[in-house]
Amino acid sequence: MRIAPSPTGFMHVGTARTALFNWLFAHQRGGVFILRIEDTDAERNRDEWREGIITGLHWLGLDFDEGPFLQSELLPEHVAAAEALFANGYLYACDCTREQVDERTMGNDKPGYDGFCRDRNLVRTELTALRFRVPDEGVTIVHDIIRGDITFAHDSYEDFIVVRSNGVVLYPLANAVDDRSMTITHIIRGEDLLPTTPKQVMMWEALNHCEEVESVPHPHYAHLPMLVNEQRKKLSKRKDPVAVESYRDQGYLPEAFVNYLALLGWSPRGEEEIVPRATLIEQFRLEDVSHSPAFFDVKKLTHMNGEYIRALSLEEFIEAATPWVAPWSSEWKPSDREVPWTQEQFDPELFNRVAHLVQERVTTLGEIAAMVSFFFLDHVPFDDAAFDKTVANDDAGTTLLKLALDAYASVEWNANALHESTLQLGESIGLALRKSQAPIRCAITGTTVGPPLFESMELLGREAVLERLRGALVRAGV
Numbered sequence: 040m041r042i043a044p045s046p047t048g049f050m051h052v053g054t055a056r057t058a059l060f061n062w063l064f065a066h067q068r069g070g071v072f073i074l075r076i077e078d079t080d081a082e083r084n085r086d087e088w089r090e091g092i093i094t095g096l097h098w099l100g101l102d103f104d105e106g107p108f109l110q111s112e113l114l115p116e117h118v119a120a121a122e123a124l125f126a127n128g129y130l131y132a133c134d135c136t137r138e139q140v141d142e143r144t145m146g147n148d149k150p151g152y153d154g155f156c157r158d159r160n161l162v163r164t165e166l167t168a169l170r171f172r173v174p175d176e177g178v179t180i181v182h183d184i185i186r187g188d189i190t191f192a193h194d195s196y197e198d199f200i201v202v203r204s205n206g207v208v209l210y211p212l213a214n215a216v217d218d219r220s221m222t223i224t225h226i227i228r229g230e231d232l233l234p235t236t237p238k239q240v241m242m243w244e245a246l247n248h249c250e251e252v253e254s255v256p257h258p259h260y261a262h263l264p265m266l267v268n269e270q271r272k273k274l275s276k277r278k279d280p281v282a283v284e285s286y287r288d289q290g291y292l293p294e295a296f297v298n299y300l301a302l303l304g305w306s307p308r309g310e311e312e313i314v315p316r317a318t319l320i321e322q323f324r325l326e327d328v329s330h331s332p333a334f335f336d337v338k339k340l341t342h343m344n345g346e347y348i349r350a351l352s353l354e355e356f357i358e359a360a361t362p363w364v365a366p367w368s369s370e371w372k373p374s375d376r377e378v379p380w381t382q383e384q385f386d387p388e389l390f391n392r393v394a395h396l397v398q399e400r401v402t403t404l405g406e407i408a409a410m411v412s413f414f415f416l417d418h419v420p421f422d423d424a425a426f427d428k429t430v431a432n433d434d435a436g437t438t439l440l441k442l443a444l445d446a447y448a449s450v451e452w453n454a455n456a457l458h459e460s461t462l463q464l465g466e467s468i469g470l471a472l473r474k475s476q477a478p479i480r481c482a483i484t485g486t487t488v489g490p491p492l493f494e495s496m497e498l499l500g501r502e503a504v505l506e507r508l509r510g511a512l513v514r515a516g517v
């Protein structure tokens with residue numbers, strides 16, 4: 040099993056899904072999972088572009104058994120294979136320019152190269168490319184574990200270029216040669232690559248017939264369905280959030296992400312979609328992978344992430360939250376994110392006591408900071424619209440704050456007593472509890488949504504609460 044991504048600087052969710060399916064299959068079968076980076080495209084051949092893939096795999100816990108191999112370093116093998124194919128007549132030299140081909144083939148029924156150089160027996164020079172001699176007749180059948188046998192008629196394939204005149208060995212040959220030399224038994228990859236598979240099968244076959252090359256059994260193929268967005272269009276690098284790192288940085292848990300990826304084109308036998316990794320390994324079957332495109336549904340992923348967050352023990356949650364709340368104590372920190380407080384303002388003890396209140400409410404770890412910032416900031420940022428609505432432009436709201444300021448000065452300081460007291464204050468002016476909580480929450484936290492109010496007030500302490508109620512009244516101009 041292998042994953043053979045071309046470096047792009049980040050890890051695409053589609054690559055992650057392919058990696059996972061290969062990894063699950065390898066783990067189930069006791070196979071070897073190899074990472075081979077297909078970096079022969081000189082423009083993409085940069086170290087940091089490879090890093091994204093390795094970091095992504097590591098974050099997802101999809102460790103590879105062998106590699107990373109760099110395809111660029113395997114060039115001598117590709118060249119040797121091309122030589123053998125040429126010597127045995129499977130490749131021929133061609134000196135046509137693109138313009139010449141276009142001019143000759145304009146209006147032809149069959150698009151593409153017309154086989155002009157097939158029998159010219161040209162000698163190779165730096166002006167000749169090498170083309171594969173696709174048999175005139177017959178078919179190549181790709182045996183696909185997911186899709187069954189797929190037949191490709193040879194007459195729909197042109198004699199495609201395998202080695203450019205500048206010596207660059209192209210993907211269909213390089214990929215097949217590497218799969219052969221790494222004795223890959225199963226090629227599990229995206230459906231977008233299916234049109235190139237017959238070319239690889241033809242070349243594999245041809246290589247097996249070259250005397251100087253060792254015969255290698257054909258691998259099994261499995262082409263995974265495409266990932267699509269809500270409009271059922273192929274995920275777009277520009278419009279859709281496809282970078283695995285961006286999910287990591289927003290605070291998705293790798294286990295939740297892996298679980299969600301597993302459902303993209305495959306489903307567990309039972310009803311339950313929350314499936315731990317060990318069960319995924321056990322239940323995964325390539326035969327059960329669907330043919331239809333899989334919708335990459337960020338909402339569903341986020342929901343699932345929330346479930347995984349709630350399933351953590353409190354200690355695990357606090358540990359997982361550290362990079363998002365106290366990045367200075369964590370080896371790794373999410374990029375492009377800043378906590379709203381300084382290290383001095385942050386109180387880890389208080390956070391430990393507050394954590395359970397937010398664990399129930401967040402769907403990503405990245406949401407925590409905004410939800411608890413009022414515990415650590417003396418001056419909480421105010422949501423002006425919410426403040427106007429619940430306090431400044433609402434007489435009942437300001438009246439309630441005044442009453443609360445009085446009552447909270449002497450109430451027993453715990454969540455239950457605060458709850459009871461607020462209920463009574465509200466009733467005394469004809470407000471239901473929900474209505475009376477809103478101005479108080481806004482005065483204390485700056486907004487109308489957040490963790491449970493009375494528990495939060497208990498943890499914040501009497502002095503801070505009274506201080507904020509006074510501040511809110513001043514702010515409201517009363």
Ligand code: GLU
Nearest residue numbers: 042043044045077214228
């Ligand atoms: N490097 C190619 C790609 O990323 C090939 C992948 C493969 O054969 O698995 O599209």
